[in-house]
Amino acid sequence: MGLIELAIGCIFVNNILLAQFLGNCPFLGTSNKMETAVGMAMAVVFVLVMAGVITWMVDHYLLKALDIEYLRTVSFILVIASLVQFVEMFLKKSIPALYAGLGIFLPLITTNCAVMGVCLINIKDEYTFIETLVSSFCYAIGFGLALILFAGLRERINIARVPQPLQDTSIGLITAGIISMSFFAFKGMV
Amino acid sequence: MAQSIAKEFTKGLWTEIAPFRIVLGLCPILAVTKTVENGIGMGLATTFVLVFSNFFVSLFRNVIPAKVRIPCFIVIIATFVTIVELLMQAYTYPLFLKLGIFIPLIVVNCIVLGRAEAFASKNSPISSIADGLGMGIGYTLSLMVLGALRESLGNGTITLTGTPIALFGPSFEPFTFMVEAPGAFVGLGLLLCIMNLIPKK
Numbered sequence: 378m379g380l381i382e383l384a385i386g387c388i389f390v391n392n393i394l395l396a397q398f399l400g401n402c403p404f405l406g407t408s409n410k411m412e413t414a415v416g417m418a419m420a421v422v423f424v425l426v427m428a429g430v431i432t433w434m435v436d437h438y439l440l441k442a443l444d445i446e447y448l449r450t451v452s453f454i455l456v457i458a459s460l461v462q463f464v465e466m467f468l469k470k471s472i473p474a475l476y477a478g479l480g481i482f483l484p485l486i487t488t489n490c491a492v493m494g495v496c497l498i499n500i501k502d503e504y505t506f507i508e509t510l511v512s513s514f515c516y517a518i519g520f521g522l523a524l525i526l527f528a529g530l531r532e533r534i535n536i537a538r539v540p541q542p543l544q545d546t547s548i549g550l551i552t553a554g555i556i557s558m559s560f561f562a563f564k565g566m567v
Numbered sequence: 568m569a570q571s572i573a574k575e576f577t578k579g580l581w582t583e584i585a586p587f588r589i590v591l592g593l594c595p596i597l598a599v600t601k602t603v604e605n606g607i608g609m610g611l612a613t614t615f616v617l618v619f620s621n622f623f624v625s626l627f628r629n630v631i632p633a634k635v636r637i638p639c640f641i642v643i644i645a646t647f648v649t650i651v652e653l654l655m656q657a658y659t660y661p662l663f664l665k666l667g668i669f670i671p672l673i674v675v676n677c678i679v680l681g682r683a684e685a686f687a688s689k690n691s692p693i694s695s696i697a698d699g700l701g702m703g704i705g706y707t708l709s710l711m712v713l714g715a716l717r718e719s720l721g722n723g724t725i726t727l728t729g730t731p732i733a734l735f736g737p738s739f740e741p742f743t744f745m746v747e748a749p750g751a752f753v754g755l756g757l758l759l760c761i762m763n764l765i766p767k768k
Contacts, residue, residue, distance in 0.1 A: 400594065447653065449671070489675070493672060544763075550759065557752055
């Protein structure tokens with residue numbers, strides 16, 4: 378598969394949030410305001426690319442080389458958790474402006490299943506190193522795209538009069554379903 | 568004592584039922600509920616991890632330093648996820664294939680870490696087990712209900728153990744929307760709405 382098809386597939390067709398259902402907790406949690414949605418999206422792009430590349434290397438040069446692939450789950454989550462911690466410390470010291478923007482979202486990313494999920498998909502689909510790089514980046518872009526689209530809609534819903542039992546998460550999920558339906562149109566593109 | 572343990576157990580079944588009352592652990596509930604069978608399998612796997620991780624977190628709660636508690640909890644959880652992964656691969660291979668990456672993803676299920684942090688790290692091992700079991704069964708029930716809703720409308724069948732059972736007559740037109748991605752979101756949204764209509768008591 379060509380890299381461009383892979384990229385389009387990862388952003389639209391197999392959108393991580395709306396087609397693969399990964400990362401839904403932050404999707405619903407941080408989409409109430411446009412600002413937080415943009416912050417979360419940027420933090421995910423940042424961490425996901427690094428996590429994808431590092432876990433690929435861990436898998437190929439450590440787990441496969443030593444024949445201990447059953448430790449994949451444990452080692453991946455440790456890599457992600459320590460990476461997030463490290464990125465947080467690094468940003469705080471050297472790029473305070475970026476840290477101010479991403480700061481509070483970074484700890485949340487450890488338990489964002491989109492990050493772990495993409496790392497596992499990369500291994501499961503046996504991507505090469507370059508494909509891993511492209512897919513991680515594009516899945517993250519797809520995540521950001523869906524999150525920001527959804528935040529825009531949600532800001533509008535917040536000022537609408539929603540029936541009481543449907544309020545908040547309930548109407549959020551139904552809106553997400555409708556966005557997901559619109560992403561169906563991309564099926565068959567690749 | 569026995570009364571308080573029973574309370575910890577039953578709160579997970581209704582008043583604090585995980586995906587509905589506190590909106591956590593949504594990814595698997597949306598992804599694996601195409602059939603009832605998948606839902607039950609996923610629910611039981613999560614219950615197993617919840618019970619054991621809660622027990623061990625609670626057992627070590629006085630040993631683990633507060634500053635590094637999250638990484639320690641994650642290692643404990645990841646260990647049990649690996650165990651459940653290997654067990655399912657050995658004994659329920661078809662289900663293992665269907666659930667795919669969602670089994671290792673139990674590690675990042677917010678419910679498991681949430682219970683470890685909010686409950687097990689503060690309470691005794693016995694009540695932590697009760698809490699984990701209650702939360703796990705509540706989670707399994709939610710997965711079952713959404714699975715049943717989606718499968719019966721989307722396919723016209725209910726799958727409990729391997730073979731699908733047809734519910735409606737031959738003239739039934741499957742409402743395919745429900746088993747596709749949008750149906751998961753809309754189905755869960757409507758279930759949440761129904762839950763909001765019923766008072767917590």
